[in-house]
Amino acid sequence: MTPExxxxxxxxxxxxxxxxxxxxxxxxxxxxxxxxxxxxxLPEHPPEQPEPFEEVLADLDRIVPGITSWQSPGWFAYFxxxxxxxxxxxxxxxxxxxxxxxLWSTSPAATELETHVLDWLAELLGLPATxxxxxxxxxxxxxxxxxxxxxxxxAARERVSDSNRTGVTTTHTVxxxxxxxxxxxxxxxxxxxxxxxxRTVAVDERYAMDPAALDAAIAADQAAGHTPTMVxxxxxxxxxxxxxxxxDIAEVCARRGVWLHVDAAMAGVxxxxxxxxxxxxxxxxxxxxxxxxHKWLGVNFDCSAFWVADRAALVDALSxxxxxxxxxxxxSGQVWDYRDWQxxxxxxxxxxxxxxxxxxxxxxxxxxRIREHVRLAAxxxxxxxxxxxxxxxxxxPLSLVTFRHVGGDEATAQVLEAVNASxxxxxxxxxxxxxxxxxxxxxxxxxxxRHVVALWDLLRTAADDLAGRRAGASPAG
Numbered sequence: 001m002t003p004e005x006x007x008x009x010x011x012x013x014x015x016x017x018x019x020x021x022x023x024x025x026x027x028x029x030x031x032x033x034x035x036x037x038x039x040x041x042l043p044e045h046p047p048e049q050p051e052p053f054e055e056v057l058a059d060l061d062r063i064v065p066g067i068t069s070w071q072s073p074g075w076f077a078y079f080x081x082x083x084x085x086x087x088x089x090x091x092x093x094x095x096x097x098x099x100x101x102x103l104w105s106t107s108p109a110a111t112e113l114e115t116h117v118l119d120w121l122a123e124l125l126g127l128p129a130t131x132x133x134x135x136x137x138x139x140x141x142x143x144x145x146x147x148x149x150x151x152x153x154x155a156a157r158e159r160v161s162d163s164n165r166t167g168v169t170t171t172h173t174v175x176x177x178x179x180x181x182x183x184x185x186x187x188x189x190x191x192x193x194x195x196x197x198x199r200t201v202a203v204d205e206r207y208a209m210d211p212a213a214l215d216a217a218i219a220a221d222q223a224a225g226h227t228p229t230m231v232x233x234x235x236x237x238x239x240x241x242x243x244x245x246x247x248d249i250a251e252v253c254a255r256r257g258v259w260l261h262v263d264a265a266m267a268g269v270x271x272x273x274x275x276x277x278x279x280x281x282x283x284x285x286x287x288x289x290x291x292x293x294h295k296w297l298g299v300n301f302d303c304s305a306f307w308v309a310d311r312a313a314l315v316d317a318l319s320x321x322x323x324x325x326x327x328x329x330x331x332s333g334q335v336w337d338y339r340d341w342q343x344x345x346x347x348x349x350x351x352x353x354x355x356x357x358x359x360x361x362x363x364x365x366x367x368x369r370i371r372e373h374v375r376l377a378a379x380x381x382x383x384x385x386x387x388x389x390x391x392x393x394x395x396x397p398l399s400l401v402t403f404r405h406v407g408g409d410e411a412t413a414q415v416l417e418a419v420n421a422s423x424x425x426x427x428x429x430x431x432x433x434x435x436x437x438x439x440x441x442x443x444x445x446x447x448x449x450r451h452v453v454a455l456w457d458l459l460r461t462a463a464d465d466l467a468g469r470r471a472g473a474s475p476a477g
Contacts, residue, residue, distance in 0.1 A: 009053045024072045028423035031068045038066040073446040074425040080443030084298035086360035090353030099349040104335035114351035125271040128284040131307035139307040140341040141350045145265035146183035148290035148306040156230040156259035158317040168192040172229040173221045175199045177209040179237040211248035218256045230259040236267025239430040240394035250285025264291040315340040373399040389463040393437045401440040409436040418462035425455045
């Protein structure tokens, strides 16, 4: 493909993506195919000769029915995974440059822009000075919060043992709540600590970790000769957006000498709004912190921001330097090599898309979007709370609403099925206290109040159908 052919086909590809995004409201939210439908449309064998790019682009339309529309304004499932125009273009530039940013020397701009934009984001989130690059800490972009918790755990493990050299010979223990993300158990397995040494700490009535129960669990392990290694506190759990009390947890960790990692994967970016920074009160006591701009901030996957208060602990745990990766500038302490901050060696120029988003929108536009989603969630929660057939299952501090049908699990499941079968919206479920619970996550860049009203109409209609009643007017009139 010559540069001129690339230019022509690139314009056509951007047009295709723009048309797709413009048509999202007319498309069903969930993929409308059966297992195997997509593959049955594809040739059995790869082509021996080149095919015209126009045919490749046209065939995209054949697979789109197998796409679940995460960018739809009717997407209320799981979590937001937004893409935006600036982010897509930033990703395009990154792909075009083809940078392999494993060392500072392999592309100085890739490293220095990433360091700079992570300092910007730390400032916007109100994170402590210990996470800034001009301190003993610093930030890096991981592919996901799952990788962030894994590298934090390896650093925490090495701070209390010599496992990289000797293997895991100590009984390390790690602490989470019953609401913590499953990535913690995966990290414990990968790090050689083992699921049997993962402690699940009790939660309170708001599904937040109980600091007293955490303290007791650590004390019991210390008395048994174990090595408490890391506590994972969550700012915004997956099931309910529960907020663990960081101040009290940090006090326990400091007194007991245990690494504190804060997983703020989805909710953390809300702290760009000064009035919402209370959600992470006490974060200055954390050893590491992660949040995902690729969820609620409009940066496309993958872009997970991860900070440590002591970068030396992370680098010492992860650095392996054969002769062919020697970098004199890094060895002299003048620069960082981000290969030492992550599991893989190679790394893309991810910082470009975050830089594009922050510059093209500006902080205030990002704040207003988050504020609107929080407001819409509160409004929906109010409608649910007033409806005789529904009940809220947990507090609604941000943009996730959890609720049930009062008729029990079977009725709740029927409501879920009816909403998703409509094609106009998609929601998901979880289990709370052994009961099926519906989740509505409001966070799509394209979701407006009218889409939340339409979802509420679907929910009420499903409830009315269960009760044999005819649905009435929506709260919006």
